[in-house]
Amino acid sequence: MKLEGAVSLVTGGSKGLGLAIAHNLQAQGGRVVIADIDTAALNALPDIFDRRILDVTRPDDAKSAAQSLVEAYGRIDVLVNNAGVIYSEPMVNLMNPVGMMHGYDRFRQNLLVNLDSVFIMTSAVVEQMVLRRTKGVVINISSISARGNEGQTAYSAAKAGVNAMTVTWAKELGRFGIRCNAVAPGFVDTSSTRTALNEAIIKHIEAETPLRRLGRAEEIAQAVAAAISNDFLNGAILDVNGGVTI
Numbered sequence: 001m002k003l004e005g006a007v008s009l010v011t012g013g014s015k016g017l018g019l020a021i022a023h024n025l026q027a028q029g030g031r032v033v034i035a036d037i038d039t040a041a042l043n044a045l046p047d048i049f050d051r052r053i054l055d056v057t058r059p060d061d062a063k064s065a066a067q068s069l070v071e072a073y074g075r076i077d078v079l080v081n082n083a084g085v086i087y088s089e090p091m092v093n094l095m096n097p098v099g100m101m102h103g104y105d106r107f108r109q110n111l112l113v114n115l116d117s118v119f120i121m122t123s124a125v126v127e128q129m130v131l132r133r134t135k136g137v138v139i140n141i142s143s144i145s146a147r148g149n150e151g152q153t154a155y156s157a158a159k160a161g162v163n164a165m166t167v168t169w170a171k172e173l174g175r176f177g178i179r180c181n182a183v184a185p186g187f188v189d190t191s192s193t194r195t196a197l198n199e200a201i202i203k204h205i206e207a208e209t210p211l212r213r214l215g216r217a218e219e220i221a222q223a224v225a226a227a228i229s230n231d232f233l234n235g236a237i238l239d240v241n242g243g244v245t246i
């Protein structure tokens, strides 16, 4: 797909990786819509972006947003399912005797925001792609944690589910000319990473990574753009992690 003129919807794009992805697509001549729940961050964005307040966990709102974008632009070419929340909680926490085990409510909540949301948004947008015969692309932002990451039961399960849906949709939607791929970042230098991991863990990750550093948001954005533009890439889970898993 040519990025120039492509209409892209980037969820969770008001900051972090999503904002880097949005800037990259916009710089290549795309028309970019950022949907996010964070109104203040949305309002702080430059006018080059079409900004929409949206909670990606709400199916009716997702459907209305997709319809409204098609009315505004005639079609949606690209959906980037980036919105998500990094969440860490061990299965057993001996330091917390009153709630030693991972809370089920927190497990469910994390799956809602990291897994259900990807289903909800893809359903809403792909419906419009199929109805308008748009040969579109869905990019899911997965994570290295999909392989199973200590201390991240819910987040790892959600991202593994995102990978499985990516492959399933690549198989199912190919007949409509719609491609689906995932980009699975490793540890990227973002404020969310700095909040989730302390300095000692970051130093350890850097030492374990062949390139000896964290990734940059722009490097994830470059992988997303490549996955959108390559018309034969379908069902791929692109690891962008500096080689930490090899």
Ligand SMILES: NC(=O)c1ccc[n+]([C@@H]2O[C@H](COP(=O)([O-])OP(=O)(O)OC[C@H]3O[C@@H](n4cnc5c(N)ncnc54)[C@H](O)[C@@H]3O)[C@@H](O)[C@H]2O)c1
Residues within 6 Å of the ligand: 011, 012, 013, 014, 015, 016, 017, 018, 035, 036, 037, 038, 041, 054, 055, 056, 057, 081, 082, 083, 084, 085, 086, 113, 141, 142, 143, 144, 184, 185, 186, 187, 188, 189, 190, 191, 192, 193
């Ligand atoms: N930062 C990393 O190192 C890293 C690594 C691997 C994967 N990821 C994934 O990349 C994506 C972006 O992460 P980030 O680090 O930029 O995080 P971030 O917290 O900086 O950005 C996430 C964005 O999603 C939005 N969001 C959260 N819940 C939402 C909802 N219900 N509806 C709409 N928007 C919502 C937030 O407001 C925020 O703008 C996530 O899917 C994350 O799991 C990040």
